Amino acid sequence: MNEQLARDLECAIATDPRTHELGIHLQVRGEHLVVSGEVASEERRDMVLDVIREHDTGLEIADHIMLSAEPGPGGPGHERIVPPPSS
Amino acid sequence: MPEPIRVAAVGDVHLADDLRGRYAPLLEGISAEADALLVAGDLTQHGTIDEAKAFADEFDAADVPVLTVLGNHDYHSGEEREIAQLLEERGMTVLEGTSTTIETRAGRLGVAGVKGFCLGFSGRSAADFGEPQMKAFTGHGIETAVVLRRALDDLAGEAPDVTVALSHFAPVDDTLLGEPKEIWPFLGNYRLGEAIDEAGVDLAVHGHAHAGREKGLTPAGVPVRNVAQPVIQAAFRVYDVVPRRSA
Numbered sequence: 001m002n003e004q005l006a007r008d009l010e011c012a013i014a015t016d017p018r019t020h021e022l023g024i025h026l027q028v029r030g031e032h033l034v035v036s037g038e039v040a041s042e043e044r045r046d047m048v049l050d051v052i053r054e055h056d057t058g059l060e061i062a063d064h065i066m067l068s069a070e071p072g073p074g075g076p077g078h079e080r081i082v083p084p085p086s087s
Numbered sequence: 088m089p090e091p092i093r094v095a096a097v098g099d100v101h102l103a104d105d106l107r108g109r110y111a112p113l114l115e116g117i118s119a120e121a122d123a124l125l126v127a128g129d130l131t132q133h134g135t136i137d138e139a140k141a142f143a144d145e146f147d148a149a150d151v152p153v154l155t156v157l158g159n160h161d162y163h164s165g166e167e168r169e170i171a172q173l174l175e176e177r178g179m180t181v182l183e184g185t186s187t188t189i190e191t192r193a194g195r196l197g198v199a200g201v202k203g204f205c206l207g208f209s210g211r212s213a214a215d216f217g218e219p220q221m222k223a224f225t226g227h228g229i230e231t232a233v234v235l236r237r238a239l240d241d242l243a244g245e246a247p248d249v250t251v252a253l254s255h256f257a258p259v260d261d262t263l264l265g266e267p268k269e270i271w272p273f274l275g276n277y278r279l280g281e282a283i284d285e286a287g288v289d290l291a292v293h294g295h296a297h298a299g300r301e302k303g304l305t306p307a308g309v310p311v312r313n314v315a316q317p318v319i320q321a322a323f324r325v326y327d328v329v330p331r332r333s334a
Contacts, residue, residue: 020133020163023297038297038317040132043105071113071322076120079324080091081290081310083331 003028009055018047024065026052033059040068090193091327092249093120095151098127098294099315101160102142111148113322118150121325122191127294127314128158128202128255131170139170143177152189153179156200158255158295182253184234186242194330197247199238203256203279203293204228207272231256232278239286248330252283252291261303262313263296280305289328 006026013024021044024037035052039045045065052061095117100110117124126146131138139161146153155174157167171181180187182200189196206212206228215225235252242250257263257275266274274296283291284307291309297317301324305311314324 017133020160040101041105044132068317069320070109071316071320073113076095076321076323076325077319078093078120079312079326081326081328082088083289083329084308 005057006033009052009057012055013048013051016051019044019051021048024048028059029062031060032062033057034062034064036064036066038066038068042067088329091329092191092193092196093122094125094196094249094251094290094292094326094328095121095123095323096125096127096292096312096314096326097316097319097321097323098255098292099129099158099297099317100126100142101129101132102145103132103138104141107141107145110145110322114146114148116150117323121151121323122193123152123154123189123196123198124149124323125198125251125253125292126153126155127253127292128156129160129294130155130157131161134161134163134166134170136166136169136173139173143174143179146179147177154182154187154198154200154253155179156182156202156253156255158202182238184238186238186245188242188245188247194248195245196249196251197242197245198251198253199235199242200253201231201235201238201279203235203254203258203276204231205256205273206276206278208260208275208277211268211272212277213272228276229278232276232282235279236282236286239282239288243286248332249289249328250287251328252288254279254291254293255295257293257296257299257311257313258283258291259303259305259311262293262301262311263299265298265300266296274299283309289331290326
């Protein structure tokens, strides 16, 4: 699998109706296809990997996808914004 | 110094059924923290009505006015009008080249909103030149800034105490640091920033740049905040904006 095919597969992940993930990046490293980027849930990670497997790259998938930090309880961050004195 | 108007904001929540339950518990009782909740587009993952229902169900939990713009994902299925209609029916405000005001205990909050579009920034922007396809691309980017400026001008007539510009695409490149520079022209549009500077805005809020950073400034010094959820890593951020008249 060459670099152009990796870019084609990135486009497939961006346009496949199951995924539409625009932030997934692929790199060929020896016999590995490194998949990186960020998705919002485990389900979305699985979908990305399914789309890649369907393309039969012949490479071992190295899953480096990160999950977005899930918002948790606790007070929100406040920031005070003060107009400039001249305005 | 008088009380600030408390503006909560988040963007790029990309709701679908798999994320149901993620936001509603965190938005209940938000009125203790904020006077309004702004959502900076990409409400849905694929732009379907079912996903818009998931968004509405989650964000209905907020007990303050919810104001949104749509993002590029919300347009993908060609159902953007139906999505906007659904959200309006659920009591939310969808801004697209329009503005609204909200009375708060600290004064009148005015928000003008637009999705925005690609174009780029100084030294790296697309030019309105050449093939019709290129002109159509750049023309849409330019038009979104014109539309934002018009909405801000209309809003000025309402004399808000605090004015916020809400977009999906970024109006400055400060908040794109962290994103690959090659894609910056697809993440924002310097003309949005010009419209914000010309109109006199207290705060600009955008999303779209998941790998960017939260804080930036326009060339004239207006605070810009990238509230894409992967950036703020919270259900929302709150900006306590002190009305200009009190400075």
